Amino acid sequence: MIFCLNEADENLRGGFEELLTEQGHTCSETEGIRVLLRTIEDNMLCAEYKSQERTLTLSGRDLPQMFRGLFLFLQKADEQGMKNGGEPGEWRKEERAGFQEMGPMYDCSRNGALNISQIKQRIRRIAAMGMNQILLYIEDLYTIDENPYFGAFRGRYTKEELRELDDYAFRFGLELIPCIQTLAHLNTFLRWPSQEHMRDIKDILLSGDDKVIELIRQMIKNVMEPLRTKKIHLGMDEAELLGFGKYMVRNGYTRPDLIMKQHLETVNGICRELGYSSMIWSDMYVKLLSPTGGYYDLPDDEDVTIDVRVPSDLRLVYWDYYHHTEEEYLRNIRFHQKFLGTDIAYAAGGWTWNGIAPNYTRAAATMRRGMKVSRELGIPQAICTFWYDNGAETPMACDLFSTVCFAQLCYAEQEVSVQELHAGADGWLKQFGGFLSEDYMLLDALDKVPQTTEENEEAADPSKYLLYQDVLMGLFDKQTEGMELGKYYRQLADKLQGCCQDALSQEKKPETAEKEEMIRVFRYYTAAAELLSKKAELGLELAAAYKRDDRKRLGECADILRECERLCICLKDLREDIWMEECRPFGFEVLDIRLGGLTARLQSASKRVRGYLEGKWESLPELEEERLFYKPAADGGAVLPSCNLWERIVSAGNMCEV
Incomplete structure (x- = not known):
């Protein structure tokens, strides 16, 4: 037109x-x-x-x-x-619109730093969907003039790049807000020996230290200098060990809530002095009031004693990606408003951090309830977070489906069913990526296997641990025994392949770079499902054949191992193509090592089995070890767990500790 x-x-x-x-x-x-x-x-x-x-x-x-x-x-x-x-x-x-301020937050600090063109693409999408903010989560992904170690080799953004993005966002009526960290989550910066003096314990800064206070001032000044906004997200979440390291050595035991109070007063004071308004994640305040130290295990009203008040000019961001009933969101938000302050934002979760694939089922289930309650309670700001825990293994393009659902809920004036949400999303998905809701749910299906619950409340991620687990060790074999997941992934691979072929057909020939981008993603997941169709139950097959001394079957398994090796190389190449299109090269070395290591272990397993069949080894002790439940169910049976840490999947040995 x-x-x-x-x-x-x-x-x-x-x-x-x-x-x-x-x-x-x-x-x-x-x-x-x-x-x-x-x-x-x-x-x-x-x-x-x-x-x-x-x-x-x-x-x-x-x-x-x-x-x-x-x-x-x-x-x-x-x-x-x-x-x-x-x-x-x-x-x-x-x-x-149900909110005054609304927009997604993109995590660029878990190795995958979105490149400039990809952030601009998201700015255009966000604006087209009617949202007015974009938040960039950049722990140490920006430059500090006074400290060259800050964000070194991590793909950090220069001031010129942030200014370019801010100008571009302004062109579309969006406010670009930086989300940084001024207390915890700074392990990648504190890893440098020259910065160790600023560590309290683990990834937490040494509160009250003069050099730390100066560092925080530098953080705020440098990240805000190129931006129009006067708003800044200071982080300060998940600092559970605050005060139990170097701080305790210097000052003796001090109640964490008092340390938190003083630290926040200092940092918020810097922002106030520089003319900025602050927000932080709310969990540390709630955890300090909770009888168990949990974020969602709230005390009864009559048991709450508030010794530490939240500054009146500070906005608390209540993040909740986990609850499946409106009552839980209602209780949690009202608790915030009654005991912590009335200026509350709600952060939903896009669930791109589940493993190698997105968890759209849980994203829609939790987002629908949390957004509805937030809207009814008059919460002014809604955020959809896109975290990429444990190395950004899920391609960034997978954010599209959850972003569209979030935008739809920002403009929903009544309760929306999952079916209505998907139907309303299809027009947007067709415009931006060419695929529809039913196609995106095939990506969700990598983890939502038949044994999971309807809304995948456990956030089961079998595609990740079945991909990475060692076929000879089988740390998760007992967990999935008898589930016929090889057959399941075979069928899923065929469906994904059909989606790719349909998208490439003459009638649906890609017309935009975004559509081509999504075809790459669907090809990657087709390859992942293909590999899982052969590998998911291979460890069980090997152990069973070995125990019954079925040498013919062991030989066949050795052949499948070589096929898995070939498919793994293909998978790595596809993932690398996507990464280099979406992100800066920094960080891909982690996935390169992981998928390369998987290829090497498949080679080694084939060698071990062949060596045993040829008489080189008298036995294979790896296959003699009794398989155990990784996470037993309460009744002693099997349950599909969530395990998104690569280092806990690939070996029972020591992967990252002393």
């Missing part, structure tokens, strides 16, 4: 032209559908097309709401088959 934007303000026109061009449309000064923009005070968007006048009026509180109205119109036109020259009929759409 052709759109005429000549009545739009010149400062606003650029974003519209870029979004329309990317979607295959044309912008003209003199012809086409006339686009009118109207700014309104209400937090509601209205898009209306009058066919006789060939006029599309987009009204909204801000630019992203107008973009969302535009994209809803494009979806409607596409449904009517009008993309290539036809004329849409009369149409009107209204939606009310």
